[in-house]
Amino acid sequence: MKILIVEDEYQLLESMKAYFAEAGTICETASNYAMASEKIALYDYDCILLDLGLPDGEGLDLVRKIRSLKKKDGILIISARHSLDDKLNGLDLGADDYLVKPFHLSELKARVTAIVRRKNFDGTNEILFNELTVDLSSMKTAVNKIPVVLTKKEYDLLIYFLSNKGKVVSKNAMAEHLWGDEMDIADDFDFIYTHVKNLRKKLVEAGALDYLKSVYGIGYKFG
Amino acid sequence: MKILIVEDEYQLLESMKAYFAEAGTICETASNYAMASEKIALYDYDCILLDLGLPDGEGLDLVRKIRSLKKKDGILIISARHSLDDKLNGLDLGADDYLVKPFHLSELKARVTAIVRRKNFDGTNEILFNELTVDLSSMKTAVNKIPVVLTKKEYDLLIYFLSNKGKVVSKNAMAEHLWGDEMDIADDFDFIYTHVKNLRKKLVEAGALDYLKSVYGIGYKFG
């Protein structure tokens, strides 16, 4: 999972980042309107955590912008303002949820998880695909009800494939989502092959069909 | 693969037929209860797509009939009715899945594929053509019982030719079937020649006759 945190208070930004990173989420950050705007235009995120009180621009404009770009990133608005107006405005413009400062990091995470879950999988916390089952809340995977133990990367990979079922995903996009922008796009993606191989092997050995087709020169297509 | 489509709406019937035929599936059709009943009694299908709203009989009776004949055809019920009763009834009587109108053809196809896959899970599903044998469940090919090792594309190609035996297949259709949406608009089919060549070579070297005729300006004809 990959999120963008837009927040100008340095301390808070760092805590949020640390909290999510701890849980294995790829975090990118922006501390002002301009940076946020740029990153949003360039990348896709599972969820954008957006503080409305930015120094150089109106946060709600970002919401408008994201939706006008037809992007499907989840949006969680964070604000110190208690005004009902802002909240309604945000939701009207297409934000998915709203959180008022101060808040507990655990609540923040719960809401982000909820948004991502809703966005990708219709609110159920289980993904079903033929003989394959993935329980998002417990992060357990199974083939025909028989548990399969996946590593973090394998699990992330599987989730990514499942949430892009039927679509061709490029290795660039995969790297982008699973490793964030620490990784140079021009690098080669040998390590992806290995994770794909391991994931495939575990699923097939557990009795699943191999739904993953490689698309020569581009990436993969699942389902 | 061979399916029977039972549907009284002419337009829908034709679209479904076209969609499956394009993918190399053999399609037979019936537009009323009587025709369906007759075909079902006479032939075996991998899957029967059954619309419940027939003019001259109750579709669920067909399900009952198929099962009482101990036939193992897969059954996918299609209906405009949302009622849970119908769904449960159908599944109780032995249907394999249920689809409510309106639906996307892609979903229909996915469900049919799933049914057929389930049905053939441990049964050996073999295609036989003279000295040629293809085991679909294990994806193994043989000439006169002697195994021939094919690559994925070669295998796909062979299956496509076999399921369109006797018919002329265009290179466009081949590309569509073997590469689908993974490939952008293809203006160049050079790679098909290569795969055809490799497949031919392997089969002929294994002792099979060359059943593949090229059709100038269009594509190929197998058998």
Place this chain on the structure above:
DNA sequence: TAAACACAATGAAAATCCTGATAGTAGAAG
């Protein structure tokens, strides 16, 4: 019929992908 053209087949080479072995790393356990 011969020439001109379009399509098909071929072999070789390049690009990409898969696999197994191996080494580095981080966290858990002792």
Place this chain on the structure above:
DNA sequence: CTTCTACTATCAGGATTTTCATTGTGTTTA
């Protein structure tokens, strides 16, 4: 702190897929 273990990354090989250049074959036209 050290060892153990599981995970991730890297690498080299071989396999697969695609591209390319060339040659061969069928079709049309003069």
